[in-house]
Amino acid sequence: MGNLLEIKNLNVQFDIFGAHVQAVRGVSFELNVGETLAIVGESGSGKSVTSKAIMGLIPNPPGKITSGEIFFDGSDLVKYSQKQMQKIRGKDISMIFQDPMTALNPTMKIGKQIMEGLIKHQNLSKNEAKTKAAELLKLVGIPNPDKRLDEYPHQFSGGMRQRVVIAIALACNPKILIADEPTTALDVTIQAQILDLMRDIQKKTGTAIILITHDLGVVANLAQRVAVMYGGKIVETGTLEEIFYNPKHPYTWGLLSSMPKLHAKTDKLLAIPGTPPDLSDPPKGCPFAPRCPHAMKVCVDHMPDYTKLSATQKTACWLLDERAPKVDPPATIGVGGE
Amino acid sequence: MDESREKLLQVKNLKKYFKVSRKDTLKAVDDVTFDVYKGETFGLVGESGCGKSTTGRTIIRLYEPTEGEVLFDGEEIGGKLSTKAKKNLSRRMQMIFQDPYASLNPRMMVKDIIAEGLDIHHLVKSDKERMDRVYHLLETVGLNREHANRYPHEFSGGQRQRIGIARALAVDPDFIIADEPISALDVSIQAQVVNLLQELQEQQGLTFLFIAHDLSMVKHISDRVGVMYLGNMAELAPSDELYDHPLHPYTQALLSAIPVADPKVERTRERIILQGDVPSPVDPPSGCRFRTRCPFAMEICAKARPKWHEAGKGHWVSCHLHDDGLKK
The missing domain is CATH 3.40.50.300 (P-loop containing nucleotide triphosphate hydrolases)
Incomplete structure (x- = not known):
């Protein structure tokens, strides 16, 4: 390979x-x-x-x-x-x-x-x-x-x-x-x-x-592998399992939970509020920050670097910085295989 | 579904044929029967060309029905209507269209698009009342007052669809036909619009006919679902029942064909892959419409059209496999 x-x-x-x-x-x-x-x-x-x-x-x-x-x-x-x-x-x-x-x-x-x-x-x-x-x-x-x-x-x-x-x-x-x-x-x-x-x-x-x-x-x-793009950037990449069962980027969370599940009952879809950024005037920091429920001050001003989570998974999010507060993904994420 | 619930819409043996040439007739909707109860969301699914949009458009009288009855709140609306009756109907029944780029007049300001129904039906007495209604509607669908004086091109797809919803709500209707309202939108925006529709239904007690090809979204939003194939209704059941115990081979294949966003499920799932394409509705197969692609097709399927019958409580199907006389 x-x-x-x-x-x-x-x-x-x-x-x-x-x-x-x-x-x-x-x-x-x-x-x-x-x-x-x-x-x-x-x-x-x-x-x-x-x-x-x-x-x-x-x-x-x-x-x-x-x-x-x-x-x-x-x-x-x-x-x-x-x-x-x-x-x-x-x-x-x-x-x-x-x-x-x-x-x-x-x-x-x-x-x-x-x-x-x-x-x-x-x-x-x-x-x-x-x-x-x-x-x-x-x-x-x-x-x-x-x-x-x-x-x-x-x-x-x-x-x-x-x-x-x-x-x-x-x-x-x-x-x-x-x-x-x-x-x-x-x-x-x-x-x-x-x-x-x-x-x-x-x-x-x-x-x-x-x-x-x-x-x-x-x-x-x-x-077999997935790269998630948002606002002209790859925000998260990993193997299929990593992205679906252990995603770390709030955009990936949003994407996964905004879809209804065929095999389970969902009361309300978790919609991502707002709309994607205008790329003729791209945001200075993380492109997802304006729609992100966990956005911090740093997100608006600085684009985060990739954090290596495993040999295959990389995520660009300030939440993974050691100084950031711990945020749990929505409950619907990571429950796979029924 | 509770039998005692009031039926808002009754569709009986509805047919809509289009003449496509001197000798050919396209049978877009051929003998479709279903009821929609007050306050529920009825989902209509099927692949392109199955007649689901034609059904919706015939109910709201964008097309003249060829045959059959449509009863709205107990009154026949399928036949000839006086101008007054038509006007009254269009106040109580509204439609949301698929393409938010094509369904808004680009030369009209948002306030005039939304208020057009109010003007036609003389529902407001003064300019101030009209604007108050428009502002209220804009806020109801999650837009701002400032948006009233803008033109459609200044909005994104999701926002335009909200304008389309505000327009439908303006005349305070009881029944809304939503024809693929989210299929032109991005996934994250789809969820916003679906949530909005559900909120509106809770607040205003609306009844929806939700037409879509995305089965997982239809399951999510609907109380009952009808599956159409080539102008016929193949199966109709409460949505959980339909997804848990599909009876018609077409429903089974359709459900198994949807890719699920879960790799483990995807890997272990058994898939029924249908061979071939949907036949032409100009010259549909004899007997059961689905027999040419059905893995269980029998001799009788080519000869007789399966009866539309109730196989379980509220679970209707038209398939010889589930006909009592022939049950295996």
């Missing part, structure tokens, strides 16, 4: 309406070979921008990576030109998008869309690519692959389209698969099919997955 991808102190800024929106502010994490890392957060927390930065897909202008490094295979992707990135995208790192309705080209046959990457990156002939494309469709569970290669996206249902998107992403055996809300646009029964498929494929191919989502249920289903 080694680091496949290492991100160090990434900062991404968008210059929009005369303001500088700091979407990602000093994010660092690493991805190991073959694992699934989930990045969880609400809209505007910077999770999708982080993934786009890895892919080199930040539109410039208005966006730019202002500082930081993204190490993949020993080299820094931030310094790569678009041309160099094109050799990586779709080959070593590929992406599954949220909306399968817009991720596919409606005027191109499915087969051609899958073959595109195979011909470009693996120098296959048209016929070889076609055979491989049929195999891929079979891998993602689409019946009659040979016939369906000649169909257009509108002839597929939502779940089937997402399968095609996954087939395209897997075409060149990527080392990293970035899945940006892969099941958000799908119905629950179809979501269950796609999650099953993704787990199955990871077993078969050993691809590392970065799963970007706001749905903690999907995280519990698929991920």
Whole structure:
């Protein structure tokens, strides 16, 4: 097990309406070979921008990576030109998008869309690519692959389209698969099919997955490690068990207790009051301080450093400082497994 | 559910068909029957295209029902209505929409959006009374007086949904249809809006029809839940009963498909994964609508439509597996 991808102190800024929106502010994490890392957060927390930065897909202008490094295979992707990135995208790192309705080209046959990457990156002939494309469709569970290669996206249902998107992403055996809300646009029964498929494929191919989502249920289903993002920063990271059963950051507490439990009776949801911060004028201290029930004076003025709680868990919160008062998490946290 | 409780809304064999071409008819809602009791929250769940929104919109008469009866407080509201009756209905029945970005007029100030119902129904006599009502409503839904003179674009999604709720409350309705009121919002904001709805219900004795696809949220907020599939009601039961003892294979699959935010449960849970997709409502399967994806489908399922019957106290289901004559 080694680091496949290492991100160090990434900062991404968008210059929009005369303001500088700091979407990602000093994010660092690493991805190991073959694992699934989930990045969880609400809209505007910077999770999708982080993934786009890895892919080199930040539109410039208005966006730019202002500082930081993204190490993949020993080299820094931030310094790569678009041309160099094109050799990586779709080959070593590929992406599954949220909306399968817009991720596919409606005027191109499915087969051609899958073959595109195979011909470009693996120098296959048209016929070889076609055979491989049929195999891929079979891998993602689409019946009659040979016939369906000649169909257009509108002839597929939502779940089937997402399968095609996954087939395209897997075409060149990527080392990293970035899945940006892969099941958000799908119905629950179809979501269950796609999650099953993704787990199955990871077993078969050993691809590392970065799963970007706001749905903690999907995280519990698929991920091994979790990074919780808020206001452009990672506020807490740890293994799946650590985040769900022993979270230390009040935002993680809030996120976990604001969801109703299917298997238990909840009288009242613990809502997080207020709204997320405006990142064109990011708070000086902890971004969660204005909504945090345990906020202290220091939280408003200074961003806390990460406290290492175990080999895998890191949390950025002043409550973990030895001078801070002891605060217990809400009663609903940490009671796992029924 | 107590039998003696007063029924506020009775939906009987409601059908809503849309003509999509000269020969094709889309049967969005096909023979749906249920009651909503006074003061309760009735949840309506199902996947996209199952007809849950159409049901809600037909009840409030955004669509004309094709067939069937809708009784509100004992009065028939499904047929032709006089302008006066319609107006009276819209005062007593209000709706909260899914998309808080599309459901507020961007050119109107918040105070005018909220007071539109008051103006139409002449519920206020003076400007001062009108503003007092608006301020009161804004405070009820957790916003400030200062917000009255702003435009919708100045608000976040959660705040806009609060404006939508204030507008619905303005005319002092008895019954509110909430069509996916939280699905466009972030998780932490969802909890705020759901808590607000529950508080309002306690304070004002409102009755809700809560339409959503998020089963865990529906379970949380509802007293009773109806599960729809392809225009039919598959199962209806008190919410705990439905989640603890689902009878219909579709309900079972739906419940098992929801990912639970608990890794240990997720790892040990047995999952029923349905094969295939929902068939087209233009050309639905014969007999039971669910038979093409049902793991227990029998011969009879293709031939006869299962009867909508009460399998336990207050627990209704339409499935041949639970039909007494055929019980295994």
